[in-house]
Amino acid sequence: MSLPGNRTRVLCKFFAHGACLKGEHCEFSHDWKDPANNVCTFYQKGACVYGSRCRYDHVKVSVSPRQASGSSSAYPYQYAVSESVSATAVPGVTAELSASSRSYISPAQSAWGEGSGDNDLLDDVVGQSRSTNPSDIAMCSFAAAGNCPRGENCPHVHGDLCPTCRKQCLHPFRPDEREEHKRNCEKKHKHLEALKHSQEIECSVCLERVLSKLTAAERKFGLLSECDHPFCISCIRNWRSSSPTSGMDVNSALRSCPICRKLSYFVIPSVIWYATKEEKQEIVDSYKAKLRSIDCRHFDFGNGTCPFGTSCFYKHAYRDGRLEEVVLRHLGAEDGQTVIAKDIRLSDFLSRMRIR
Amino acid sequence: MVDFGRVQKELQECNRDINVSGISVNPKRDNLINLIGTIPGPVGTPYEGGTFKIDIDLPDAYPFEPPRMKFATKVWHPNISSQSGAICLDILKDQWSPALTLKTALLSIQALLSAPEPDDPQDAVVAQQYLKDYQVFASTARYWTESFAKTSSLGVEEKVQKLVEMGFPESLVRSTLEVVGGDENLALEKLCSG
Numbered sequence: 015m016s017l018p019g020n021r022t023r024v025l026c027k028f029f030a031h032g033a034c035l036k037g038e039h040c041e042f043s044h045d046w047k048d049p050a051n052n053v054c055t056f057y058q059k060g061a062c063v064y065g066s067r068c069r070y071d072h073v074k075v076s077v078s079p080r081q082a083s084g085s086s087s088a089y090p091y092q093y094a095v096s097e098s099v100s101a102t103a104v105p106g107v108t109a110e111l112s113a114s115s116r117s118y119i120s121p122a123q124s125a126w127g128e129g130s131g132d133n134d135l136l137d138d139v140v141g142q143s144r145s146t147n148p149s150d151i152a153m154c155s156f157a158a159a160g161n162c163p164r165g166e167n168c169p170h171v172h173g174d175l176c177p178t179c180r181k182q183c184l185h186p187f188r189p190d191e192r193e194e195h196k197r198n199c200e201k202k203h204k205h206l207e208a209l210k211h212s213q214e215i216e217c218s219v220c221l222e223r224v225l226s227k228l229t230a231a232e233r234k235f236g237l238l239s240e241c242d243h244p245f246c247i248s249c250i251r252n253w254r255s256s257s258p259t260s261g262m263d264v265n266s267a268l269r270s271c272p273i274c275r276k277l278s279y280f281v282i283p284s285v286i287w288y289a290t291k292e293e294k295q296e297i298v299d300s301y302k303a304k305l306r307s308i309d310c311r312h313f314d315f316g317n318g319t320c321p322f323g324t325s326c327f328y329k330h331a332y333r334d335g336r337l338e339e340v341v342l343r344h345l346g347a348e349d350g351q352t353v354i355a356k357d358i359r360l361s362d363f364l365s366r367m368r369i370r
Numbered sequence: 371m372v373d374f375g376r377v378q379k380e381l382q383e384c385n386r387d388i389n390v391s392g393i394s395v396n397p398k399r400d401n402l403i404n405l406i407g408t409i410p411g412p413v414g415t416p417y418e419g420g421t422f423k424i425d426i427d428l429p430d431a432y433p434f435e436p437p438r439m440k441f442a443t444k445v446w447h448p449n450i451s452s453q454s455g456a457i458c459l460d461i462l463k464d465q466w467s468p469a470l471t472l473k474t475a476l477l478s479i480q481a482l483l484s485a486p487e488p489d490d491p492q493d494a495v496v497a498q499q500y501l502k503d504y505q506v507f508a509s510t511a512r513y514w515t516e517s518f519a520k521t522s523s524l525g526v527e528e529k530v531q532k533l534v535e536m537g538f539p540e541s542l543v544r545s546t547l548e549v550v551g552g553d554e555n556l557a558l559e560k561l562c563s564g
Contacts, residue, residue, distance in 0.1 A: 219433060219468040221379045243469075253468050256434045262464040272469035 025050040063152060065169070149187035158183040178203045205286065212287040218273055219249035224287075235287050237297065238278035241271045247283045254281065280327075302327055313338065372432050377402045377472075384473040393476050395426070403428050406442070407476050411519060412484040416511035417445070420519025424479065425455070426472065436466035437475060444518040446511040448488040448497040457482070458492035517555045529554040533561065 026042035028034035030050060037044075054070035056062035062072065154170035156162035158181055162172060174184040174192075178199040184192045209225075215235070217224050224246040225233050236250035253272060258264050270277045282301045288294040310328035312320035316338070320326045330338035344352045381402075384395050392410040405426040411417030423442040429435040439462055441455030449458040461470060461478055491497030499507045526547070532554065533543040538561050550556035 219376075220373060221376050249468065253434055256431065267464060267467070272467040275467070 023048045027051075063169075149185070151187075153183070153185050208286040208289065208293070211289065212285075215244045215287045217246040217249050218243060219245055219253065222246070225285075233285070235284045237282040237284055237288075237294065238271050238276075239280055239282065239298065240278040241274050241276045242294075243271050243273045244287060245272070247281070250281055372403060372428050372430060374402050376433060377428065380471050380473065381405075383471070391473070391477070393473060393480070395472050395476070398425075405472070407439070407472065409476050409480045409483075411515060412480055415484045416508045417447075417483050417515050417519070420515035421521060422483075422519055424476065433468040433470075436462050436470075437472060438462075439475065439479070444514060445483075446496055446507070446514040447483060448486045448491045448493060448500045449482055450496075451493050452496060453493075456492060458490065518553070529557070533557065 023043055025046070025048045026034050026036075026040050026044055027050070028036075029040065029042070029044045034040050034042075034044065052071045054062050054068050054072050056064075057068070057070070057072045058074075062068050062070075066072075148171070151171045153173050154162050154164075154168050156164070157168070157170075157172040160181065162168050171186060173182040174186055175182055176184050176195060176199055178196065179202075184195060212235070213223065213225050215224055216222060220227075224235055224244065227233050227246060227248075232246055232248050234247040236245045236247040238245075238250070250272075254268050256268065258268060262268070265277055266275070269279065282298050284297045284301070286297075288297060305327040306329055308328050309315065310320050310326055310330055312318050312322070313326070313328070313330045316332045320328075320330065324340050332338070346352055381395055381397075384391075384393060388394050393407065395405050395407045398404040398406045405428070407424040407426050409422050409424065411420035411422060420443070422445060425440050425442045427438040429438065439457055441450055441457065443455075444452065445455070446452055450456070457479060459478060459482055461467075461475060486500060488497040488500045496507070499510070529547060530540065530543050533547075534540050536558075542561070543557070546557045546560050547554070550560060
């Protein structure tokens with residue numbers, strides 16, 4: 015736009031407020047004598063939501079060549095039109111065509127292009143054209159925050175009260191948005207409630223409130239799959255990984271719940287404690303889904319073998335994205351039942367062989 | 371590293387309802403690793419009326435390893451060594467769980483006093499006696515409770531006088547009493563044995 019040393023003679027908006035971060039290098043003028051550019055850009059495009067209350071000037075400005083060519087992103091509709099034209103046109107004439115289409119479209123779409131200089135009348139026109147589709151009217155952010163000083167006279171839509179967050183933030187004419195807000199709001203609310211409830215829960219091993227522990231990493235529950243006794247993740251993992259003392263059975267002692275001694279095969283980390291069975295299932299499912307997206311270290315894209323085999327929670331995929339195929343070999347046992355055969359490897363036989 | 375936060379909480383918790391359970395745990399010295407627990411002898415058993423002291427040592431990995439407990443008070447019981455005070459109880463060994471506390475362990479020991487298991491003995495002599503001649507076992511247990519587990523109501527001076535009257539020199543009585551920790555029965559035993 016402007017070359018160094020050749021500043022545009024327009025007062026910098028930020029400088030006017032005493033807060034231009036660019037200082038010397040600002041491309042706008044830092045000289046109070048220069049006029050400020052106080053033209054409303056939205057008005058130029060056709061519609062300014064603020065109407066007569068806009069702090070910027072609603073005057074029509076003749077489109078300078080710089081603006082016309084420089085800011086195509088500000089005219090999205092022109093772009094679309096010129097593209098549709100160019101799709102049917104011979105490639106060679108595209109540039110020329112798009113240039114002409116731009117000059118043809120923009121005045122027609124502009125509010126001031128209708129030939130009226132009266133601001134109030136303009137506002138009415140704009141307001142009417144907008145009110146034909148009420149879902150286009152923006153929602154009043156003051157009302158959503160709790161109190162709109164303009165009350166009845168507010169030009170924006172005052173949203174309906176959301177039953178969950180008790181704010182006027184449901185747009186009366188946008189059903190999709192309403193539903194989405196309600197859904198999110200309820201979800202958030204539920205999570206908060208659960209979190210509040212979880213604050214009270216103590217770990218049965220360290221006897222401390224799990225969510226009040228010293229480090230952030232420790233402020234997590236370790237859910238056991240088979241029972242509902244609360245522990246913090248560090249305590250339960252510590253216990254399950256502690257080395258068994260003599261005579262101790264790993265399954266009946268370490269892998270079981272320290273309180274009810276029910277055997278659980280895995281521990282699920284969670285920041286909240288659940289209240290219902292469904293909530294627990296949800297936590298377990300999302301945890302498993304997360305693990306399934308992580309490649310298994312043991313499987314190592316098919317280069318290694320995973321001791322957990324088909325029951326591994328992690329992803330068993332080859333480098334080309336192919337998933338491991340699970341082929342179970344069924345063997346007929348003598349009593350007529352079938353058993354699933356384990357993998358048989360040549361190395362198993364070799365290791366047992368004795369060379370004399 | 372012992373979880374001192376938990377130990378501290380356990381001590382507070384346990385000593386809060388001491389009037390109900392009668393069970394207390396206190397530090398032996400100025401640390402939280404060597405503790406001393408006391409349990410009352412269960413009512414309706416030969417141990418009734420006695421107060422039993424139990425030495426508690428916390429291992430480094432506590433509460434992920436069981437506390438080491440043994441009777442400091444001599445006790446006549448099939449599952450407790452009459453010599454060393456060692457306790458044969460599964461939850462202090464392979465059935466330990468970190469959800470158990472010092473108090474629950476002491477409660478289990480108290481339950482063990484009222485329900486001996488002679489088939490899985492710690493002290494074979496006591497177990498034999500328990501199985502063969504329960505009456506003799508009960509009277510021996512009662513005598514041991516009387517002798518070792520009851521805090522004498524007598525003051526130090528009275529104990530000294532009693533022993534002096536038996537014909538021991540006063541200075542020897544005082545030093546012996548000091549050695550055995552003020553227990554007049556133990557002192558008498560020591561004085562008699564020479």
